[in-house]
Amino acid sequence: MFLLQALRRACARYLAPARTQLLRCDPDAISFPPGNHLPDISSQQTSDALSLAAQHLNSLNVVVFPTETVYGLGALALKSDASAKIFSTKGRPADNPLIVHVSSFTMLQTLLPPGYTMSPAYQALTKHFWPGALTLLFPRDPHIIPNIITAGQATVAIRMPSHPVARALIAVTNGPLAAPSANTSGKPSPTKAEHVLRDLDGKIPLILDGGPCDVGLESTVVDGLHADGNIRVLRPGGITVEEIERVLKLELAGGKEDTDIVIPKVLVHRRDYRDEAMEQAPTTPGMKYRHYSPSVPVTLLHTSTQPPDGQDSISVTSFFASLHSASGAKAKVGVLASTDSKIWEHVKVEDGVKWHKYTLGPVAEPAVAAQRLFDGLLTLEQEGVDLILIEEILEEREGLAVMNRVRKAVGESRWIDFNSCE
Structure with missing residues (x-):
């Protein structure tokens, strides 16, 4: 009997999924000397962690690593x-393309078709935003880029991350990495290593922990390959539309207003134009499927925009009164809103509701909301709330990307009137 029990325990240990290894990487210990494609690494612990991750990748495994935007699930592209x-x-749909990450312009050149030359607009954007949170669409060379990366599309999305750990890992691995966000498909993107571990523990061999992500939202994806020369923002993200417009004007026209040089227009998908065919067969992630949704319902509260025709607003007092549980058991409601929002005046201790609060920073600083959004969703989910409320923010600067993600996460929208006396 004892021998049989020992055998069963041994088999259970053998068959059980291995726990994911979490290794700390110090971004401050990594630098890239000018003209050198390989990083200088002053920490032995960080060097060892990167070497182990590179071994996993070159053995055709996946590895999680930090970027300045979100944590990525990487594999050899x-x-x-x-x-x-x-x-x-x-659990990602096969028709959802992947972004390829490179560590240098030399590596980029190995991926592009022979004879391809970047446009002046692309040269301006890479000069200012690479390394960084900007992804560009390039023509795909089918002899180099596998079909699985682009979902059969004729273009490939490429970026050069600025996070030292990400860039060093690509360089040490000596090959470009495909890397979407490191989460179960459809869930909020992880901005901390613990987010990944909670979601994918046992499904991946290794996470490189480089601390919280600075940007907090995925990269901005730009398509500048159309004959009209205009820049199309397919997915707003860490680089704002305003920044792109400023750089194009600065580099292509020298900042001058009165010039014969034609500056490309910056057009945002679904704001300035629609492309139904591309939405059905996307050239970049984040365009076709619902994303960023925690496991609990999410409601968007419109407090600064008017409802569409046929949709009524509700007084703020009536809305919050409706959340009170009639059963006597307290409902747990999470709230994400700007620090200086009027919403907080109505989030009070009431019978029937237990509030869980997560602030998104000042209204005037949408970059803070971008950095905190996914962590807020995942934190409230972890706290076991029954419902999450998110207040809208203005769609300016980083706010455009924040609301792009919020709309993909919510299941319901309500228009709130602060002036009604109901």
Whole structure:
């Protein structure tokens, strides 16, 4: 009997999924000397962690690593078998393309078709925003980029991350990495290593912990390949539309108002134009499927915009009164709103509701809301709330990207009137 029990315990240990290894990487210990594609690493612990991660990647495994935007689930981009593990690990639809990450312009050149030359607009954008949170669409060379990366599209999305750990890992691995956000498909993107561990523990061999992500939202994706020369923002993100417009004007026209030089227009998908065909067969992530949703319902509170025709607003007092539980058991409601929002005046201790609060920073600083949004959703989900309320923010600067993500996360929208006396 004792021998049989020991055998069963041994088999259970053998068959149980291995726990994910979490290794700390110090971003401050990594630097890139000018003209050198390989990083200088002053910490042995960080160097060892990067070497182990590179070994996993070159063995066609997946590895999680930090970027300045969100944590990424990486695999060798030029190996179909490796990239396939991204889709199986996340449960990601096969028609949702991946972004390829490079560590240098030299690596970028190895991916582009022979004879391709970047446009003046692309040269201006890479000069100012690479390394950084900007993804550009390039023509795809099918002899180099596997079909699985682009979901059969004729273009490939590429960026050069600025996070030292991400860039060092790509360089040490000596190959470009495909890397969507490191989460189960459809859930909020992780901005901390603990977010990834909570979601994917046992499904991935290794997480490199480089601390919280600075930007907090995925990269801005730009398509500048159209014949009209205009820049199309397919997904707003860490680089704002205003920044892109400023750089194009600065670099292409020298900042002058009166010039014969034609400055490309910056058009935002779904704000300035629609492309139904591309939405059905997207060239970049985040366009077709619902994303960023926690496991609990999310309601968007419109407090600064008018409801569409046929939709009524509700007084703020009536709305919050409706949340009170009639059963006597307290409902747990999470609230995400700007620090200086009027909402907080109505989030009070009431019978029937237990409030969980998460602030998104000042109204005037949408970059803070961008940094905190996903952490807020995941924190409230972890606290076991029954419902999450998110107040809208103005769609300016980083607020455009924040509201892009919020709209994909919510299941219901309500228009709130602060002036009604109901």
